[in-house]
Amino acid sequence: MRYYSTRNRGEAVNFRSAVFNGLAPDGGLYVPEEIPPYSQAVKSSLGKMDFRDIAFETIKPYVHDEIPDSTLRDIVSSAYPFSAPLVPAGDRLILELFHGPTAAFKDFGARFMAQAFSWLRRGETKPLRILTATSGDTGGAVADGFFDIPGISVTVLYPKGRITPLQEKQIAGLGKNISALAVEGSFDDCQKLAKTALADKDLKKKFTLSSANSINIARLIPQAVYYASAAGMAFAGKINLDNKATPRVFGFIATADESGTYGVDGKRYRSVSLNKGTPITLCVPSGNFGNLTAGLYAMKMGAPILQFIAATNVNKTVPDYLASGEYLPRDSKATISNAMDVGAPSNFERMSAHFSHEEMRRIILGVSVSDDETRDTIERVYREAGYYIDPHSAVGWKGVDKLRAENKTGDGQVGILATAHPYKFSEIVKPLIGSVPVPSSLAAAMERTVKAKTIPADYKAFVGALV
Numbered sequence: 070m071r072y073y074s075t076r077n078r079g080e081a082v083n084f085r086s087a088v089f090n091g092l093a094p095d096g097g098l099y100v101p102e103e104i105p106p107y108s109q110a111v112k113s114s115l116g117k118m119d120f121r122d123i124a125f126e127t128i129k130p131y132v133h134d135e136i137p138d139s140t141l142r143d144i145v146s147s148a149y150p151f152s153a154p155l156v157p158a159g160d161r162l163i164l165e166l167f168h169g170p171t172a173a174f175k176d177f178g179a180r181f182m183a184q185a186f187s188w189l190r191r192g193e194t195k196p197l198r199i200l201t202a203t204s205g206d207t208g209g210a211v212a213d214g215f216f217d218i219p220g221i222s223v224t225v226l227y228p229k230g231r232i233t234p235l236q237e238k239q240i241a242g243l244g245k246n247i248s249a250l251a252v253e254g255s256f257d258d259c260q261k262l263a264k265t266a267l268a269d270k271d272l273k274k275k276f277t278l279s280s281a282n283s284i285n286i287a288r289l290i291p292q293a294v295y296y297a298s299a300a301g302m303a304f305a306g307k308i309n310l311d312n313k314a315t316p317r318v319f320g321f322i323a324t325a326d327e328s329g330t331y332g333v334d335g336k337r338y339r340s341v342s343l344n345k346g347t348p349i350t351l352c353v354p355s356g357n358f359g360n361l362t363a364g365l366y367a368m369k370m371g372a373p374i375l376q377f378i379a380a381t382n383v384n385k386t387v388p389d390y391l392a393s394g395e396y397l398p399r400d401s402k403a404t405i406s407n408a409m410d411v412g413a414p415s416n417f418e419r420m421s422a423h424f425s426h427e428e429m430r431r432i433i434l435g436v437s438v439s440d441d442e443t444r445d446t447i448e449r450v451y452r453e454a455g456y457y458i459d460p461h462s463a464v465g466w467k468g469v470d471k472l473r474a475e476n477k478t479g480d481g482q483v484g485i486l487a488t489a490h491p492y493k494f495s496e497i498v499k500p501l502i503g504s505v506p507v508p509s510s511l512a513a514a515m516e517r518t519v520k521a522k523t524i525p526a527d528y529k530a531f532v533g534a535l536v
């Protein structure tokens with residue numbers, strides 16, 4: 070497979086170059102020259118396949134001339150000791166993407182990327198130094214994904230005092246090949262330091278430097294896997310009705326009677342309808358739109374997906390574009406779903422490399438949700454469905470409500486991507502619904518001691534801390 074820049078279709082590179090360059094030399098993003106369809110055999114068994122087999126079949130055509138099949142099998146089995154369950158909550162389905170080590174969907178991309186970097190660099194003697202700036206979630210997933218990977222070290226820059234204590238422990242509590250720099254400044258300062266270093270010729274004489282940011286194609290492609298898996302399960306009617314891993318009040322959601330409702334504690338709730346054989350609509354809480362772009366890839370490959378809902382917080386650049394046809398990037402506004410506070414989503418460039426405005430309008434419904442609506446939804450989902458939901462996923466839930474009220478979602482089944490475990494955002498969730506059960510991965514992270522070096526937002530100080 071060849072990859073070309075969104076800004077220049079003339080010059081294509083292989084997977085390896087696309088991965089190590091990160092961004093194309095002209096500032097564009099790499100996209101595959103084609104989106105390869107699943108074979109009929111794979112398409113018809115998505116609902117029965119193991120998650121790692123779907124990962125293998127999904128990623129293989131993108132890398133097959135560079136990574137041997139047996140290696141790819143090893144990579145996906147080390148990257149994914151967990152999977153993505155599709156569970157019912159109230160009247161809809163939830164695709165839980167928070168069962169990885171840092172409890173957010175970014176584990177899926179970061180863990181594959183770490184394994185792929187390591188294998189593609191086999192035999193190289195000069196160690197690779199990865200620099201990554203984070204506003205919170207990405208840094209943890211990258212640090213965890215690259216932890217203990219030989220020949221690669223990672224330096225994470227984060228704005229001191231502006232990430233949650235849990236995020237800081239996930240980034241700065243690992244040690245070994247992961248080092249953390251707490252920068253006295255903003256996320257933008259962190260990003261500027263990393264970018265300056267990546268373009269610094271003197272520094273590059275000393276280190277082989279690379280970034281691991283969210284636009285890397287090695288993070289995007291593996292995210293298509295859980296869409297294919299979820300759509301396959303929904304199409305086959307294979308829903309896990311008794312998912313013990315999920316944080317919920319009731320152990321399971323009871324099966325509905327003929328009225329389409331079920332009862333708990335003397336109240337009746339509308340139950341999820343399991344329409345076997347119908348393609349699903351998936352709602353994606355979105356910020357930088359990498360996740361949704363991966364979903365579009367899965368759909369184009371042939372996963373049974375009817376359409377997508379792009380749910381944003383008040384940073385609604387893409388919903389506005391879908392409505393008006395005009396793309397107007399803007400400064401971001403701070404919200405309680407802060408991993409989605411993006412006013413100029415970088416993956417929009419990828420979406421529009423593959424799809425026209427007309428095509429996007431046909432496939433994607435846009436909707437935006439305020440912080441007040443998000444808080445109400447967290448409280449209501451807990452009260453009515455017994456399900457703990459984080460602020461980002463709550464944007465998705467409310468987005469579906471709003472579109473349903475306008476009769477825009479059709480009759481098919483609807484699933485919402487739960488992008489993070491609610492415990493990660495306890496500061497917001499706990500005052501609304503009380504303590505959230507702690508998943509074991511996060512309980513372990515809370516035990517770690519932060520070992521970060523504090524530096525001023527100054528390039529000389531940063532370089533000094535690297536040596």
Ligand SMILES: *Cc1c(COP(=O)(O)O)cnc(C)c1O
Binds near residue numbers: 173174356461488
């Ligand atoms: C990163 C993130 C998002 C946004 O995903 P994009 O791919 O940037 O659209 C949503 N929710 C959570 C919890 C995240 O960490």
